[in-house]
Amino acid sequence: MKILYIQHVSVLGGSSRSLLELISKLPTDIDISVLCPKGEYADFLINQGIKVDTLIGMPQFDNGRISLYKGFRWLILLREFFYLPFLFFKMLELKKENYDIVHINEITQVYSLIFAKKILKSKIVLHTRIMMSTKKNLRYKVLLHIYKRYAEQIIAIDETVKSTLDDSLNVEVIHNGMSIENIHITKKKRDKFTVGIVANFQRYKGILEFINAANICINEKNLNINFLVFGAEYNNIKSFKEKVFQYFGFRENLEKIIKDKLSKYSLGGHFKLMGYVHKSDDIYNNIDLLTFPSHLNAVGRPVFEAGFYKIPSIVAIREPFDDTIIDGVTGVCIEERSAIDLANAIEKLYDDRELLKKMGENAYKQAHTLFNSKNNSQEVYKIYEDLLLTELE
Secondary structure (H helix, E strand, O other): OEEEEEOOOOOOOHHHHHHHHHHHOOOOOOEEEEEEEOOHHHHHHHHOOOEEEEEOOOOOOOOEOOOOOOHHHHHHHHHHHHHHHHHHHHHHHHHHHOOOEEEEOOOOOHHHHHHHHHHHOOEEEEEEOOOEOOOOOHHHHHHHHHHHHHOOEEEEOOHHHHOOOOOOOOEEEOOOOEOHHHOOOOOOOOOOEEEEEEOOEOHHHOHHHHHHHHHHHHHHOOOOEEEEEEEOEOOOOOOHHHHHHHHOOOOOOHHHHHHHHHHHHOOHHHEEEEEOOOOOHHHHOOOOEEEEOOOOOOOOHHHHHHHHOOOOEEEEOOOOOOOOOOEOOOEEEEOOOOHHHHHHHHHHHHHOHHHHHHHHHHHHHHHHHHOEHHHHHHHHHHHHHHHHHHHHO
16 A cells, blocks of 8 residues: 655644654555655654655645635735645656555645645545634635545544534544553652643744733732743744735744743743653653643644643633543633633642542543544554545445
8 A cells, every 4th residue: 555645734743743643553564655845844754764755835725714814814825826836746746656545634735635636646535633614605615525526535633623524525533643652651749730831832822821821820829830831933934935924914923922921921930931842751741731722612632642641631612522622521621812711720720639630530541542543543544445445346
């Protein structure tokens, strides 16, 4: 079996880590290649001994709930159209490889989907990791037609994501996974209760609410808590392109905003920016509680990763499905964009350590049941086999 994976971003983030987990647990006799933008993820894969082809950027069409095009955001398509020829000619180059399966790692890669089917003529698996806009306008109808025509199978990472996809699509839920053999729980004794967030510096990740909640906990509630940010600056504003994007509001220097806030609140030794940390052990063994206060109304990868370490999470989400977080059982659900709700939830678990421990144990059970990468990779592999058997029939 010969498979090409197409990844849309160059950074080491949730989608790239999930893809690596998937690949690492597939049968060893599969011939695997990855096509992705140049950058740290491509370099990381090469160091892992994985065959990689790169582009200067991967064109997308984003109809996600948060990042859909509107107003000046339509100008982003100029960048996508610039990337488009590079993808087209790369597909022509890869045609000789005769891939059995092309697995596209995000539903925003509409151009990759069309080119892979038309040029590579492979069976297509399309992963969906983001909450899609459900507004049934012309854009929605055109994209729905493309998904139906070119993707044999769509995978949603959880029931929440699936709920935003049209019922007429062929969608199967297969959760992201984590290699349990790489998890080493070490309960380190800490002087202070420690709360963490795993997020690159992007506003929609809720990092500003996290800082504001820290200010409330430390300076207003007088709680003895450490706050740690595991993540790094996402956008480099130094290049001309990035400065243009910043001018139109598509980029912002969030690092400066963050550091200005930390200075204003005088959080001192209570708040630390840890940078990007590769090993999950080095993140979750150093916190007591995870927060995921994103603006996505969804549950991200760090939540189930924390569960493997018996750490509960506070998540900004309304009406979650039980396959992601169970309010009051595996964690606490709050309103999005509310630093006060986040601070109050932190205080609740800071005061009630028995509840914190019980939630952590429940999160651990849920993680092992739903997010074992070996089991979930086998489910994906079964999809590949079924697609190829159907072709033979």
